[in-house]
Amino acid sequence: MTALLTIIVLILVAIAIWQMTKMFELSQVKADNSQVANDKDNRLNGYLMFAFLIFIYLLTIFSFWKWGNVVLGTPASEHGSDYDNLMFISMALIFFVQIITQALLHYFAFKYHGKKGQKALFYADNDKLEFIWTIIPVITLAGLILYGLYTWTNLMDINDEDDPIVIELYAQQFNWKARYAGQDNVLGEANVRLIEIDKNNVIGIDESDPYGKDDVVSQSELHLPVNRKVIFKMRSQDVLHSAYMPHFRAQMNCVPGMITQFSFTPTVTTQEMRADQGIQDKVKHINELRADRRANGEDAEPWEFDYILLCNKICGSSHYNMQMKIVVEEEDEFNAWMEQQKTFGEEMAAAN
Amino acid sequence: MSATAVNVHADDHAHDHGHHHKETFITKYIFSQDHKMISKQYLITGLIMGVIGITMSLLFRMQIAWPGESFGIFEVLLGKWAPDGIMDPNIYLALVTIHGTIMVFFVLTQGLSGTFSNLLIPLQIGARDMASGFMNMLSYWMFFLSSVIMVISLFAEAGPAAAGWTIYPPLSALPQAMGGSGLGMTLWLVSMAIFIASSLLGSLNYVVTVINLRTKGMSMTRLPLTIWAFFVTAIIGIVSFPVLLSAALLLIMDRSFGTSFFLSDIFIQGEVLHYQGGSPVLFEHLFWFLGHPEVYIVLLPALGITSEVIATNSRKPIFGYRAMVASILAIAFLSTIVWGHHMFISGMNPFLGSVFTFTTLLIAIPSAVKAFNYITTLWKGNLQMNPAMLFSIGLVSTFITGGLTGIILGDSALDINVHDTYFVVAHFHLVMGISALYGMFAGIYHWFPKMFGKMMNKNLGYVHFWITAICAYGVFFPMHFVGMAGVPRRYYTNTNFPMFDDLTDIQVVMTVFALIAGAAQLIFAWNFIHSIFYGKKATQNPWKSNTLEWTTPVEHIHGNWPGAIPEVHRWAYDYSKTNENGDYVIPGQDFVPQTVPLQENEEEMNH
Ligand code: HEM
Ligand SMILES: [Cu+2]
Ligand SMILES: [Cu+2]
Numbered sequence: 001m002t003a004l005l006t007i008i009v010l011i012l013v014a015i016a017i018w019q020m021t022k023m024f025e026l027s028q029v030k031a032d033n034s035q036v037a038n039d040k041d042n043r044l045n046g047y048l049m050f051a052f053l054i055f056i057y058l059l060t061i062f063s064f065w066k067w068g069n070v071v072l073g074t075p076a077s078e079h080g081s082d083y084d085n086l087m088f089i090s091m092a093l094i095f096f097v098q099i100i101t102q103a104l105l106h107y108f109a110f111k112y113h114g115k116k117g118q119k120a121l122f123y124a125d126n127d128k129l130e131f132i133w134t135i136i137p138v139i140t141l142a143g144l145i146l147y148g149l150y151t152w153t154n155l156m157d158i159n160d161e162d163d164p165i166v167i168e169l170y171a172q173q174f175n176w177k178a179r180y181a182g183q184d185n186v187l188g189e190a191n192v193r194l195i196e197i198d199k200n201n202v203i204g205i206d207e208s209d210p211y212g213k214d215d216v217v218s219q220s221e222l223h224l225p226v227n228r229k230v231i232f233k234m235r236s237q238d239v240l241h242s243a244y245m246p247h248f249r250a251q252m253n254c255v256p257g258m259i260t261q262f263s264f265t266p267t268v269t270t271q272e273m274r275a276d277q278g279i280q281d282k283v284k285h286i287n288e289l290r291a292d293r294r295a296n297g298e299d300a301e302p303w304e305f306d307y308i309l310l311c312n313k314i315c316g317s318s319h320y321n322m323q324m325k326i327v328v329e330e331e332d333e334f335n336a337w338m339e340q341q342k343t344f345g346e347e348m349a350a351a352n
Numbered sequence: 353m354s355a356t357a358v359n360v361h362a363d364d365h366a367h368d369h370g371h372h373h374k375e376t377f378i379t380k381y382i383f384s385q386d387h388k389m390i391s392k393q394y395l396i397t398g399l400i401m402g403v404i405g406i407t408m409s410l411l412f413r414m415q416i417a418w419p420g421e422s423f424g425i426f427e428v429l430l431g432k433w434a435p436d437g438i439m440d441p442n443i444y445l446a447l448v449t450i451h452g453t454i455m456v457f458f459v460l461t462q463g464l465s466g467t468f469s470n471l472l473i474p475l476q477i478g479a480r481d482m483a484s485g486f487m488n489m490l491s492y493w494m495f496f497l498s499s500v501i502m503v504i505s506l507f508a509e510a511g512p513a514a515a516g517w518t519i520y521p522p523l524s525a526l527p528q529a530m531g532g533s534g535l536g537m538t539l540w541l542v543s544m545a546i547f548i549a550s551s552l553l554g555s556l557n558y559v560v561t562v563i564n565l566r567t568k569g570m571s572m573t574r575l576p577l578t579i580w581a582f583f584v585t586a587i588i589g590i591v592s593f594p595v596l597l598s599a600a601l602l603l604i605m606d607r608s609f610g611t612s613f614f615l616s617d618i619f620i621q622g623e624v625l626h627y628q629g630g631s632p633v634l635f636e637h638l639f640w641f642l643g644h645p646e647v648y649i650v651l652l653p654a655l656g657i658t659s660e661v662i663a664t665n666s667r668k669p670i671f672g673y674r675a676m677v678a679s680i681l682a683i684a685f686l687s688t689i690v691w692g693h694h695m696f697i698s699g700m701n702p703f704l705g706s707v708f709t710f711t712t713l714l715i716a717i718p719s720a721v722k723a724f725n726y727i728t729t730l731w732k733g734n735l736q737m738n739p740a741m742l743f744s745i746g747l748v749s750t751f752i753t754g755g756l757t758g759i760i761l762g763d764s765a766l767d768i769n770v771h772d773t774y775f776v777v778a779h780f781h782l783v784m785g786i787s788a789l790y791g792m793f794a795g796i797y798h799w800f801p802k803m804f805g806k807m808m809n810k811n812l813g814y815v816h817f818w819i820t821a822i823c824a825y826g827v828f829f830p831m832h833f834v835g836m837a838g839v840p841r842r843y844y845t846n847t848n849f850p851m852f853d854d855l856t857d858i859q860v861v862m863t864v865f866a867l868i869a870g871a872a873q874l875i876f877a878w879n880f881i882h883s884i885f886y887g888k889k890a891t892q893n894p895w896k897s898n899t900l901e902w903t904t905p906v907e908h909i910h911g912n913w914p915g916a917i918p919e920v921h922r923w924a925y926d927y928s929k930t931n932e933n934g935d936y937v938i939p940g941q942d943f944v945p946q947t948v949p950l951q952e953n954e955e956e957m958n959h
Contacts, residue, residue, distance in 0.1 A: 013868050017875060020815045035807035035888055036895070037738045041814070045737035048818060049745065056749075056825060063830055070854050071836035072769075087766055094756040101723065101752050108730040109745050112666075113737060120667040120928040120942070121732035129728070130675050130721065137720045141713045144763065149706050152765040156702035173529065173620070192619035204619070234699075238620040239523040240632055242697070242772065246838030249769045253698050255632055256522055257616025260699035286853045303850035310849070312772045312840040314516045315523060316530045317441045320843035 039116055046113025053106035057099075073278035076307065076328065077248040078265040082151050084249070090144060158263045164229040167222075169309070170203045171234070171241035171254040174318035176309055177203055180216040182343060188212020192237045192256075199351040203237070205344050213345035216338065222309060222326045225334035226269045234260045244312035245326065247273075253313055266328045273328075274305050383493075385485030388908050390492050391470035392803055395796070398463020399880075401499055403873075405454035408447045410870045415439045417856075417863035419845035433511070441844040445514035446532050448842055450506065452517030453540070455785060457547060458502065460650040462495045462554070464792045468653060469558045469582040471799060475901035476576050478567025478918060480911045483560040487553050494550035498543045505539035508532075513540035516842060518643065521614040521635050525606050528621045538607070541600050548597045555586035555593075562586075567900070569920035573677075574946070576899050576924040577670060580677050581656025584684045585649050591688060592645040599638035606630070636698050640691035647784045648687040652680060654791020655722060655751075658744040660924075661794050662726060664897045665741035666733030667942050669925035672725045679718030686715040696764040697771055705764040712762035716755070723752050734928070734942075738895065739813030740798035746821050747790040753825075754782025757832065772842075775835025778828045786824045793817075796880070801894050805906045806887030812879040819872035826865030830858045898924050898945045918947040922956060 037045075075084050112120075168179035168187055181187045188211040194204035202219075205212045224230055234243055236254035243262070244251045252262040273279055283305050290300040311322035329337070342350075384390060411430070414423060422437035433443035470488065474481055482488045506512045514532030515524035519540070527534035562583045566575075575583075602613040606627075614635045615627035663670040670676060692700065692708030726748045735741065757779040760766045770776065793816075800808045839852055846852040846859075893902040900920070904912050926944040929937050937944050937951055950956055 009864060010867065010871060013871060017815055017819065017872070020818070033888060034894075035810045037736050037741075037810060041810065042735065042737045045742060045814065046735070052818075052821065055822065059825055059829055063833060067830060067833040067858055070833055070858070072838050083765065083769065086763070087760070090760050090763065090766060094759060098753060098756055101727065102749060104727050105730070105745065105748055105752070108727060108733075109735060112730060112733045112735050114667070114734045118734045119930075120734040122669065122927070122929045123671065123728075123732065124669040124925065125672060125674075130672050130725075133724045134717060134721055137717050141716055141759075144759065145710060145713050148709060148763040148765045152702070152706060152709070152763075155765060155768075156705070192617045193624050195619050195624070197622065238618055239526070239529050240520055244772075244838075244840065246769060251697050251768050251771060255699045256618050257629070257631060258633070258699055282851075282854065286850060289853050289856070290850070300850075303853070305851070308849065308851065310838075310840055313520075314445065314842040317445070317844075319445070320441065320845055321848045323848065 037114070039114065042114040046110045049106045049109035049113075053102060053110075056102055056106075060095075069278070069281065072246055073282070074268065074273070074276050075247070075249055076266055076268040076273060077250065078267050079151070079155050080249045080264075080267075082154075086147060086151055089147070093140065093144070155264075158231060158261050162229050164231045164263065165225065166231050166233065167224075168203075168233045168235060169222075169243045169254065171236040171243065171311065171315075171322075173238050173316050174311070174322040175219075176222070176243075176311075176322065176324035178218045178222045178324070179203065179205075180218070180338070180341075181211075182214030182216055184211060184214060186211045187233065188215050188344070190235070195237075200347055201344075201351075203235075207348055213343065215344045216341045217344065217347075218341065220325075222324055223334055223337050224266050224326065224328045225331045226266055226328050228331070229263060229265045231263045232261060234262070239315050240313045241311045241315050241322070242313035244310045245307070246310070247307050251312060269328045269330060270305075270307060270326075271329075273307070279305050383489060385481070385489045386908075386910055387470045387474050387482050387485070387488060388803070388912075390488055391467050393492050394462060394466035394470060394495070395803070397496055397499055398459050398467060399877075401454050401458040401463065401502075403877075404503070405451050405459055406870055406873065408451040408454075410866055411439070412444055412447045412451070413863040413866045415444055415844070416846075417859045419847050439844075442511050442514060442531055444844040445516075445530070445842060446506075446512045446536070449514050449516050449519075449532070450502070450512055453513075453544075454502065456517060456646065456650065457544070458499055460785075460788045460792065461646070462547070462551065464788060464795070465582065465585055465649065465653045466492070466495065466554060467792075468578070468657060468795050468799070469554070469586065471803060472578055472901065473558055473561050473582055474565070475802070475904065475912060476579050476899050476924075477562060477565060477570055478900050478920065479561060479565035480913075480917070482557050483565060484557055487557050491550045491553035491557065494546050494553065498547035498550060501539055501543035501546065505536050505543065508534070508536040508539060510534045510536065512536040518636075518639055519603070520639070521603060521606065521632055522618060525603060525615060526618070526620060526625075538604075541604055545597060545600055548593045548600075551589055551593055555589040558582055558586040559590065567917045567920055570946075573674075574920060574923045577659035577673070577676055577680075578653075578656040580680055581652045581659070584680050585652045585656075588645045588652075588684050588687060589649055592642040592649075595638055596642035599635055599642075602638075603635065633695070633698055633700060636695050637691070640694045641688075643694065644691040645687045647780070648683055650784055650788045651791075652683070654747060654788040654794075655680075657791045657795040657798070658726070658747050660899070661740045661744045661798050662729050662748075663925050663927060664798075664895050665736040665738055665744075666729055667736065667927045668729055668733045669927055669929075670725070671728040672721075673923070673925065675721055676725055679721045682718040683715060686711060686718070690715055690762075693762050693764075693767070696767045702764075709762060709764045713759065716759060716762070719751075719755055723748060723755070736895070738797065739808070739810055739817055740794040740895075742814070742817040742821075743790045743794035743797065746817065746824075747787050747794065749821075750782045750790065750824060751787045753829075754779055754784070754787065758783060769838070770835055772840055773835040774831050774839050774841055777841050778831035778835060781828050781831075782824075786828065793820075793876070798895065799901075800880075800883065800887075801890030801906070802901055802904075804884050804887070805890050805908070806883050807890050807894065808883045808887060809879050812875050816872055816875045816879065819875075820869055823865045823869035823872065827862050827869065830862055834858055834862075896941075896943050898926060898943050900946060903945065903947060920946045921949045922946055 166181040170177040188209040189206040190204045192204045234254040236256045241254040250264050252260050287302050293300040307326035309324040426434035427437040433440045510531035513536045523529050605611040612627040612630035614632050615630045618625040659670050690712045693712045696705045928942045
């Protein structure tokens with residue numbers, strides 16, 4: 001079906017191309033055949049330059065109208081709103097510059113298209129003008145740099161203030177595991193050399209380290225208490241991965257042989273996010289699409305919104321499906337979930 | 353001065369040309385040491401690699417738009433990697449990887465820079481050939497060899513290299529991690545090592561030639577901007593490619609001799625490996641120390657070509673020649689100290705991130721200056737809309753669109769959430785891929801008469817440009833939205849994430865545009881080949897240009913000029929220059945070639 005559609009599109013395009021060549025040929029009075037642009041070519045392409053400007057604008061407007069709502073919505077972390085703010089300012093600036101420079105470029109291309117006898121202006125230099133358009137980017141960029149660096153420094157300042165909860169994100173081909181530091185909030189020592197699959201010590205926690213005894217390893221979901229700062233320690237056992245949590249505006253690579261970190265405070269529970277207007281619209285739209293697919297016999301269950309942890313560094317054949325569900329919940333729900341988990345000490349006792 | 357001395361020698365040299373050493377087919381067309389022939393060899397090899405690279409992108413774009421769908425073409429082209437016409441995830445990654453490698457290195461580094469540096473450096477500075485014709489020939493043949501090895505690697509039993517064009521270890525180091533990291537990756541590394549050697553030989557030659565072999569009167573400040581761009585590009589290449597070579601060598605050692613430069617603490621396939629103490633982050637530093645300058649190695653020649661084409665076709669001097677040279681130099685310098693912007697979230701010290709943000713946003717300034725100068729050059733011109741001119745204007749447009757999003761990616765804080773998403777793919781395709789490709793097309797259309805003595809068909813050129821221009825935006829503009837929705841790159845399919853389901857229609861739109869764009873390149877291919885054989889015969893100076901290459905005869909001769917090498921008396925941009933009384937300097941002609949001495953009471957441009 002799609003193959004057929006593609007073929008039809010391609011045929012139509014071929015016809016269009018043929019027609020366009022005709023158009024350009026007809027536009028040439030009794031072809032001078034020098035293959036150098038003449039006045040007719042200049043005029044036609046000048047108009048097309050103007051049309052192209054309109055095309056760029058329309059494409060921009062159309063894209064925003066049609067796809068503006070697919071982008072990530074309400075941020076779910078404390079720094080998320082700062083991030084979005086900085087993004088918004090940068091985007092506004094970019095669009096402003098884009099609209100103006102593209103207009104100048106294409107308008108000049110249209111306005112000054114060559115004509116016989118038209119004299120170009122010999123204009124080789126203007127120090128003042130060049131100074132102006134050097135200094136304006138300097139100033140604007142200085143502002144952006146300062147704001148950006150301020151946000152960055154705050155974000156990357158990972159410290160123990162505000163009683164953070166410590167969680168290890170453990171990456172391997174092709175899944176995630178999360179290790180909670182337990183009662184003492186200190187992760188036990190671990191190394192891949194200590195992995196013992198048959199004893200269910202799958203991430204190589206040091207059995208002799210007392211800090212490790214109360215650690216809890218979750219292989220299915222990542223639960224986070226709302227409004228409590230989290231420090232993530234990332235580890236990988238095989239190749240590079242990247243822990244990407246787009247809804248929280250958070251990402252950090254997981255590097256074998258090294259522990260990397262990232263920290264944020266989730267501020268919106270999964271339940272609250274499901275009630276968010278933007279998310280509701282998105283879910284509704286997606287479920288309509290999925291219903292269509294179900295009707296075609298595909299297996300597409302209705303979808304419910306969840307936060308998600310993705311792998312965002314190429315890591316092998318199933319890179320595209322290395323994910324873990326994130327649940328942000330109230331403190332008491334989180335504690336209740338925690339109660340049900342077995343500690344590492346308990347697991348080892350059971351295995352021995 | 354040395355330039356003069358060399359010139360005298362070159363003149364002697366010219367006299368004993370023409371009479372003797374009969375050229376055989378082999379010395380003329382295959383092992384040629386003539387820069388014009390070598391340039392054609394580069395171009396044709398580059399274009400063939402381009403066909404392979406672009407075809408690959410169309411294949412994986414089809415998979416993204418219609419995931420898991422069966423296509424006959426997959427089965428035909430991918431064989432065992434597409435059982436029943438359904439693409440395998442491993443070959444998807446391999447296609448992405450080899451597409452990136454081929455486009456960046458083989459098409460836009462040697463295909464673009466190799467072609468036009470070779471063609472234009474001797475012709476535009478007034479030299480009989482490169483400083484060392486033999487090294488030049490060697491450089492081409494090593495490039496050819498590396499292309500052949502890269503193509504052969506596609507047939508490796510366990511698959512071609514598939515770790516991304518950045519080949520980060522440990523993925524690229526461990527055959528256990530993915531099939532492509534076995535023989536496929538070995539061949540990739542061998543091919544790239546030869547490629548680097550080829551590029552270094554070429555670059556050294558370009559630098560020496562520009563420094564030593566300029567004709568009388570061709571001071572550095574009279575060089576056309578093309579030459580400035582090729583010259584500085586060659587220097588960046590000499591500075592940064594050896595670092596990639598060292599990264600590749602260390603990786604080869606880790607892979608084959610058990611060292612641990614980049615590897616540590618690895619447990620894979622139920623087994624602990626012995627590696628201890630290495631760091632993948634070190635590899636990232638080494639890779640990007642080349643990788644970032646590489647984007648300017650790709651881009652600067654395109655910008656140089658554009659400067660020349662825009663000035664000629666606007667019938668105006670390029671605006672702000674000195675600022676253009678200064679920004680090329682500034683970009684070259686800054687490009688070597690911004691590599692860390694690819695590594696903000698690699699685990700590198702966050703303070704370094706701040707430094708790299710600073711240097712990265714600095715590089716936006718010379719880039720902005722260049723864009724403004726191009727726009728001003730168009731202003732009040734008499735624009736001759738030849739196909740090369742259209743592609744040059746198109747380049748400025750995509751360079752701006754793509755460059756602006758660099759402000760977001762260069763900002764360490766903002767990079768966190770868009771890093772490695774399709775936002776990045778959109779950004780670098782516009783600013784580097786499409787822009788440089790346009791530069792290459794502009795160069796081909798503009799210098800085709802010089803290379804082949806024939807004109808390309810302009811109407812086909814127009815159709816080629818307009819379809820390509822529309823499709824390039826059609827593919828890469830919507831892609832920003834995909835990135836902003838959080839879709840990671842290098843995903844074989846997005847169907848495992850219902851949250852991306854609403855993107856299906858964008859993906860289809862992009863792929864349809866890509867397929868049309870791909871088809872439009874057939875027009876170019878036909879025009880190119882047909883014109884070589886049946887094109888209209890070119891005149892000596894079809895675009896009424898000032899630079900020296902248009903003073904050589906249409907038929908190629910060894911040594912370029914039949915008589916003495918012309919002397920240069922002015923810069924390359926005296927278009928539409930008038931005397932006090934408002935007449936053109938040469939009456940009835942709106943351009944003054946560089947070989948024309950200053951006229952009485954004419955003022956030379958102050959540079
Ligand atoms: C028809 C034109 C093209 C299309 C449709 C296209 C499409 C794509 C797409 C969708 C990707 C991202 C795949 C992913 O990350 O999952 C990609 C990767 C890439 N493309 Fe292109 N591309 C085109 C032309 C070019 C050109 C002209 C260049 C030259 C610089 C280029 C260089 C690259 C590079 C370097 C990568 C990254 C490869 C990697 O991730 O390892 N592409 N291309
Ligand atoms: Cu992964
Ligand atoms: Cu870079």
